[in-house]
Amino acid sequence: MTTTTNQRPLVRAESVHKHFGDLEVLRGISLDVSRGEVVCLLGPSGSGKSTFLRCINHLEQVNAGRIWVGDEVIGYRQQGDRLHELNHRAIARQRRRIGMVFQKFNLFPHMTALENVIEGPVGVQGVPKAQAVARAKTLLTRVGLGNKENAYPRQLSGGQQQRVAIARALAMEPELMLFDEPTSALDPELVGEVLDVMKDLAQTGLTMIVVTHEIGFAREVADRVAFMDGGEILEIGPPSQVLGDPQHPRTRSFLSRVL
């Protein structure tokens, strides 16, 4: 890795706008995320944080603005001052560098834990099966599920399913991981096991953008915390600053309600 790529942010969002019909969900989000950084997006529901996350791997199309991941604009090709949406195949290729973990896990229910994890490497990247299986076993062990490789998702608890989902995303060896409220659908006693796995990942230097309501996790793990409301980032900075000494009144009122 050359120093120039290190200096350049891995993710750069430039004035991203998104509306669903008349409803403006994102009103000009700009955000740089450096390689190895963990950024947590906080905010009330409906603030646009999940939508913004989904724009980063083009599960939602942006209406204006650009999102760079590495040296590519996600989902579009620029010609003059217009952005033309890429074809599905090109977008699929871009998504291979970006892992995503969903609120509802979305494991493939007809496949075992191991099959879920190798589906991407074998089916999409063309990794030889034996190699993918070996790596998948390592990943499942890393998320604490080395003994569950033959279990179907239905046979696993929510926390276990989410950890398989994390392993599935990691199997693609992504440069960037997106977490969309990964613990919101979990029973309270299962939240910890998923957050622990995420903490480990953060320590390995993986670049992560995490939409979450877990203030404690944000405080402990995030390099920066962004507070979003009404489709805008109102405040961004180190957790000690945003969580410890919030400047914006809406950040203060939000934190007073959740803490």
Next chain:
Amino acid sequence: MANRPGLRDGGSQTVNRPVEPAVEAELLTLPRKRYGELAGALAVLAVLAWLAMSLANAAIDWGVVRDHLTVDVLLRGLGTTIILTIVAMVLGVILGVVVAVMRLSHSPVTSTVGWLYVWVFRGTPVYLQLLAWFNIALIFPYLQIPGIWGARTVDVVTPFVAAAIGLGLNQGAYTSEVVRAGILSVDEGQTEAAYAIGMTRLRTMRRIVLPQAMRVILPPIGNETIGMLKTTSLASAIGVSEILSEAQHIYFVNNRIMELLIVCAVWYLAAVSLLSVVQFYLERHFAKGSSSRSLPDTPVQRLRKAITSGKQARR
């Protein structure tokens, strides 16, 4: 049973009072007597016995039935019936999947074309469609791909081909609705998760959506395959020698109408039973990972369990 813990508490209190040891464990339970059920069963058996006696005394020559079961012409007719069923269903399912995907497409042209196909082929009697394909040479006497291939329509569209096309296209219209329902039954999160690991749309459909949709799709398809097996008898109207028309040819000569119809019924039932077995195993295959933790047992597994549990009981 909300009052269980209460009962148990009561039990522990009696233990606290050192009066009598717990003899409750020795009390046996007996199921309630089912006199009504017994009476009903007896009545049904009586009706069955009466039916069996009437059939035995009816003017059916069972010897003729037995002799005709394995007549060459009928077996060949049965073969035609089965092959026609398979060809029409394969055509129908392929068309069904394609049209279902077309109807779910974002492109209004594609989805409208899909809708039109269903409208035409589901909206007219299959009998009419068979007659139309059989007579297609009247409006298209020659078929050709310019410069590559050409032939007289009557040479290409034989009665069997006309029947296969007619039944298959009609089936495709119904199957597309079944497949569409199946695809819609798969959670959208599945598609998103597949896209998120970089799958293309085609691969997502093939690896993620359709295998899950199969659980919804298979039972009605099984139903329709059984329906198709019987609907092939309509093909006799355009000169396909399937089993029922062959039976008719025989009974027009020997006048053993009921006997030959029974022979056909026996073969249809046998074929349908075979299809049900195939359906059972297919459904079992696609039930992988679904709600019940264990798959339904195959007959072999059930037999094995019955034997082993019998052994345990004897011990």
